[in-house]
Amino acid sequence: DTGVSQDPRHKITKRGQNVTFRCDPISEHNRLYWYRQTLGQGPEFLTYFQNEAQLEKSRLLSDRFSAERPKGSFSTLEIQRTEQGDSAMYLCASSSRGYNYGYTFGSGTRLTVV
Amino acid sequence: QQPVQSPQAVILREGEDAVINCSSSKALYSVHWYRQKHGEAPVFLMILLKGGEQKGHEKISASFNEKKQQSSLYLTASQLSYSGTYFCGTAPGPDKLIFGTGTRLQVFP
Numbered sequence: 001d002t003g004v005s006q007d008p009r010h011k012i013t014k015r016g017q018n019v020t021f022r023c024d025p026i027s028e029h030n031r032l033y034w035y036r037q038t039l040g041q042g043p044e045f046l047t048y049f050q051n052e053a054q055l056e057k058s059r060l061l062s063d064r065f066s067a068e069r070p071k072g073s074f075s076t077l078e079i080q081r082t083e084q085g086d087s088a089m090y091l092c093a094s095s096s097r098g099y100n101y102g103y104t105f106g107s108g109t110r111l112t113v114v
Numbered sequence: 115q116q117p118v119q120s121p122q123a124v125i126l127r128e129g130e131d132a133v134i135n136c137s138s139s140k141a142l143y144s145v146h147w148y149r150q151k152h153g154e155a156p157v158f159l160m161i162l163l164k165g166g167e168q169k170g171h172e173k174i175s176a177s178f179n180e181k182k183q184q185s186s187l188y189l190t191a192s193q194l195s196y197s198g199t200y201f202c203g204t205a206p207g208p209d210k211l212i213f214g215t216g217t218r219l220q221v222f223p
Contacts, residue, residue, distance in 0.1 A: 041215075045211070103148075
């Protein structure tokens, strides 16, 4: 069990640029979640996958955000035309059953939009 | 929809006890508890399931009142390593967690 890996750890980008983050979940976990966290706040739900199917996307999320999980393995989160308000820690988590089992979080990708 | 935690912050001496509360406005399938240290990812502590099943940590206990949609986390004989921010995560359905507002715990020698 190598844990949940996220890449990159840090990303600084100029406003208007596109960015893509990657998450590699624990291999036997079929559920994968993306959350966003700003300083002093709890993680905010963005989207989740069961295997390769994206089952829910937060209504708070603009169309600039998209996520994929091809073949039910790793996942990518893309943000197009970044804005300063997108600056946050983006956390990925995986679990084997959803609400019945705890989540294992990755170390996150810290995005700074300048 | 976000669960509300109380208190917002707790300061303890080593060996003292603390209780952190989590309250939701929705009926819940389960409640999770996580601890996050500064600059690190949240770490799973415990899950409480509807019907009374509980899975988690040996030194930390919790309760889940399904009728009131409330949960409490009990930290006894606190250690320096308990310092961090505690989040409850509530599951109104069998899918994602909604995380609470957080409780910052500081334990001093």
